Amino acid sequence: MAKIVEKRMLTPQTALLRVEAPHIAKRRKYGQFCIVRWNEHAERVPLSIIDVDRGAGTITLVVQVLGHSSRHLAELEEGDEILDVLGPLGQPTHLENFGQAAFVGGGIGVACGYPLGRGLKEAGNHLATIVGFRTKELVIFEDELRAISDDFMIATDDGSYGTHGLVTAILEEYLQSHTLDFVLSVGPIPMMSAVAEVTRPLGIKTMVSLNPIMVDGTGMCGGCRVEVGGETKFACVDGPEFDAHLVNFDLLRQRSSMYRPQEIAKAEE
Ligand code: FES
Known part of the structure; x- marks a missing residue:
């Protein structure tokens, strides 16, 4: 279970969730994402990891309401728990000084x-x-x-x-x-x-x-x-x-x- 420690609505349709996920916070590199399932019946929703706070062991996710699952995720509040957060997934971004x-x-x-x-x-x-x-x-x-x-x-x-x-x-x-x-x-x-x-x-x-x-x-x-x-x-x-x-x-x-x-x-x- 991953607890939501901060929730802010960025727009009426877009929620920012800061979630406890220390293992992901420790390993995540730019460009990686996670897959979130808020309860056992829910769809698995891929979300980019926008930011991490390694000290606090949290990751920041942004959810836009597009359908059933994203609406439920965006309706969760501080203190609520997400059943599972899988990640970090995907290849990190290749970053260099291109100019x-x-x-x-x-x-x-x-x-x-x-x-x-x-x-x-x-x-x-x-x-x-x-x-x-x-x-x-x-x-x-x-x-x-x-x-x-x-x-x-x-x-x-x-x-x-x-x-x-x-x-x-x-x-x-x-x-x-x-x-x-x-x-x-x-x-x-x-x-x-x-x-x-x-x-x-x-x-x-x-x-x-x-x-x-x-x-x-x-x-x-x-x-x-x-x-x-x-x-x-x-x-x-x-x-x-x-x-x-x-x-x-x-x-x-x-x-x-x-x-x-x-x-x-x-x-x-
Ligand atoms: S999500 Fe199943 S193969 Fe990529």
Whole structure:
């Protein structure tokens, strides 16, 4: 059992949970995630580990309400216990001083990408951050990202905050006056796919952190299968980060929406 020691709502749909998990806190590296099951009947939910406090033995998770299980997780309160937290899972992010680096994030992917941006900054990179949200109300991790970024740009789809439009338009504009050696993108599949198409012709090394359907998180179930460079990979053990220019985004999109009708039905229960 893992006790929730802090709970904050970052937006009406997004909860931050700080959870006691000393073994994970001790071993976690940037880019890794865990799988959470809040009770014995619950679905297993993969969540990025946003931060750790090794002294306190806690990890920080961010949950966005998307369906039945995430809603229940986000409704838990301080003092409640989560049945199990499995992790740290996945390959750590490869961090080095690339030179001019950018983190491009969207929606809940901004929370997942925040530790990666921090890792890039700690590795000595000049960091440009470009983040986008549907609307001002959904903005998260702005202060944290501003604090670690050399350049910071924000957009909303409806123009209620920052630039009105898409992060890819900002990235294209940024590239007209700056060079980038490395881009890391985390967010919705269409956004990551579009980022890959901006950087591909310029030959900028680009990584994306994928969040496909996951069940066991150990490479056994095949749920998180993705195609990268024509080869089958499992995001839970080979990823979650892959070369954006080699990912088959069409297949990823198809597989990610495979259970959408069941998810909608369950969310309405
Ligand atoms: S989650 Fe089952 S193989 Fe990756």
